[in-house]
Amino acid sequence: MNLNATLFAQLAVFFILAWFTMSFVWPPIVKALDERAKKIADGLAAADKAKMDLANAEKKAVDEMRKARESAAELRAGAERQAAQLIDEARSEAARLIAQAREAAEGEAGVAMQRAKEALREQVAALAVSGAERILRREINAQVHAELLANLNQELK
Amino acid sequence: MSEHAVEQAANHGPTAGEYIVHHLTHWNTTGHAQAKIVDFSVFNVDTLIFSVSMGALALFMLWRAASKATSGVPGRFQAAVEIVLEMVADQAKGIIHSAESRKFIAPLALTVFVWIFFMNALDLLPVDLLPLIWQTASGDHHAYLRIVPTADLNGTLGMSIGVLLVCLYYNVKIKGFGGWVHELFSAPFGSHPVLAPLNFMMQLIEFAAKTISHGMRLFGNMYAGELVFMLIALMGAAWAGSFTGAALWVGHVIAGSMWAIFHILIITLQAFIFMMLALVYTGQAHEGH
Numbered sequence: 172m173n174l175n176a177t178l179f180a181q182l183a184v185f186f187i188l189a190w191f192t193m194s195f196v197w198p199p200i201v202k203a204l205d206e207r208a209k210k211i212a213d214g215l216a217a218a219d220k221a222k223m224d225l226a227n228a229e230k231k232a233v234d235e236m237r238k239a240r241e242s243a244a245e246l247r248a249g250a251e252r253q254a255a256q257l258i259d260e261a262r263s264e265a266a267r268l269i270a271q272a273r274e275a276a277e278g279e280a281g282v283a284m285q286r287a288k289e290a291l292r293e294q295v296a297a298l299a300v301s302g303a304e305r306i307l308r309r310e311i312n313a314q315v316h317a318e319l320l321a322n323l324n325q326e327l328k
Numbered sequence: 329m330s331e332h333a334v335e336q337a338a339n340h341g342p343t344a345g346e347y348i349v350h351h352l353t354h355w356n357t358t359g360h361a362q363a364k365i366v367d368f369s370v371f372n373v374d375t376l377i378f379s380v381s382m383g384a385l386a387l388f389m390l391w392r393a394a395s396k397a398t399s400g401v402p403g404r405f406q407a408a409v410e411i412v413l414e415m416v417a418d419q420a421k422g423i424i425h426s427a428e429s430r431k432f433i434a435p436l437a438l439t440v441f442v443w444i445f446f447m448n449a450l451d452l453l454p455v456d457l458l459p460l461i462w463q464t465a466s467g468d469h470h471a472y473l474r475i476v477p478t479a480d481l482n483g484t485l486g487m488s489i490g491v492l493l494v495c496l497y498y499n500v501k502i503k504g505f506g507g508w509v510h511e512l513f514s515a516p517f518g519s520h521p522v523l524a525p526l527n528f529m530m531q532l533i534e535f536a537a538k539t540i541s542h543g544m545r546l547f548g549n550m551y552a553g554e555l556v557f558m559l560i561a562l563m564g565a566a567w568a569g570s571f572t573g574a575a576l577w578v579g580h581v582i583a584g585s586m587w588a589i590f591h592i593l594i595i596t597l598q599a600f601i602f603m604m605l606a607l608v609y610t611g612q613a614h615e616g617h
Contacts, residue, residue, distance in 0.1 A: 173354075173362040174482060175370035181379060181477075181486025182493075188383045188443055189490075192390065193435035199394040200413050206399030 296327045347565070348558050351455060354480065355462075355472040372480055379477035382446040383439075390442060413438060419604065423611040429498060433610050436494065440487065441603040447478045448550055448595035452588055455557045478598075479550040481543065488543035491606045492535065498613040511616060542605050549598045553591050560584045 300320060342350065353361045355374040362370050393409035402410060420434035459473040477483040499508045512531045513524040564580035566573050 174366045176368045177372040177375050177482035178486045180376055181483050182490050184380055185487050185490035189436040189439045191387050192439040193432055196390040196394045197435040200397045203397035203399045210399055
């Protein structure tokens, strides 16, 4: 263990090596490490954002589904209500038509009956008059007793 | 002493002491073991070669990861480098609160960690492998080679003095030259003219102790580790057909494996400790007393 000038040579080598590391080794590796750290941080942030987006999208989808179901139910209720109304209207229309038809038929029947009654009455009157004529052919002058006959005819009505 | 021992070893098979002394002698610019404790005219060639090549290898590896770094899915290699880098960056962030200072200190800490780890890892190569290759290649069968730069005090003190210079720089940068000088004379005992010399002495001792212990800790660990590997290698070298020799050879395998596995921890731990202390000391330079 002797001391000699190797010491100063080693001292110089020491600083040359340190300078080399400082200039060419340390900065690129530290830069790469920092960049990688940033990349990882960015990646994690992006993953978090994607997770949040997914949650939002799921919530939105559920909302849309609920809305669609609600509007479908509303539409169905409306359609049912309308259908019921249409049926009611049709029913009342039908009832009205039936009543009308019945009224018309009843009126017609009444008129026909009236007419038949009158016809029958006239025939009865004519038969009575002709019967009486046959009986009273001679004694009764049609012209003289016209007023009497007319009265009789009137009473038969 | 070592020179003498090695010359002796040239004549006959080395004794255990000669083997270890030979292995602990640096290949330097003088061609023989350094005579004086401190001699600034000498360079340890082996320390320089392995320190620079391990530094280049470590940085080439890091640079390859850096040049291919993407912010996308990382490959295994990139991920491994990123783990180390983030570990260092986290430690730096916890200790040094100035982002501006971290731009230099954090890469420095990463460099120190990876570089020291690579240099320490040379200890795991068989102690005789590279010296033998070098002796064969150079044709000198007594050529010296120590391959672990962190087991050389020059290597570790060189780095710890580098950390000291960084500390001094940030002391001045953060507190201003005047502020730092004021701190030198007013801390730790308080701002009083009588206490100023004492404070200054304490500060000097603190800086010296930090730097020397910083370098010595790494050196001591790696030197001791290397020495244990050599002692274990001596067991294997005793193999000579006798029963004791065979038992020692088995002992070498067992002890060598155990020590190498344990040494993986030491290698990493010492690199980490050196890095952490570099961060702590530069962090202290940012804080006023």
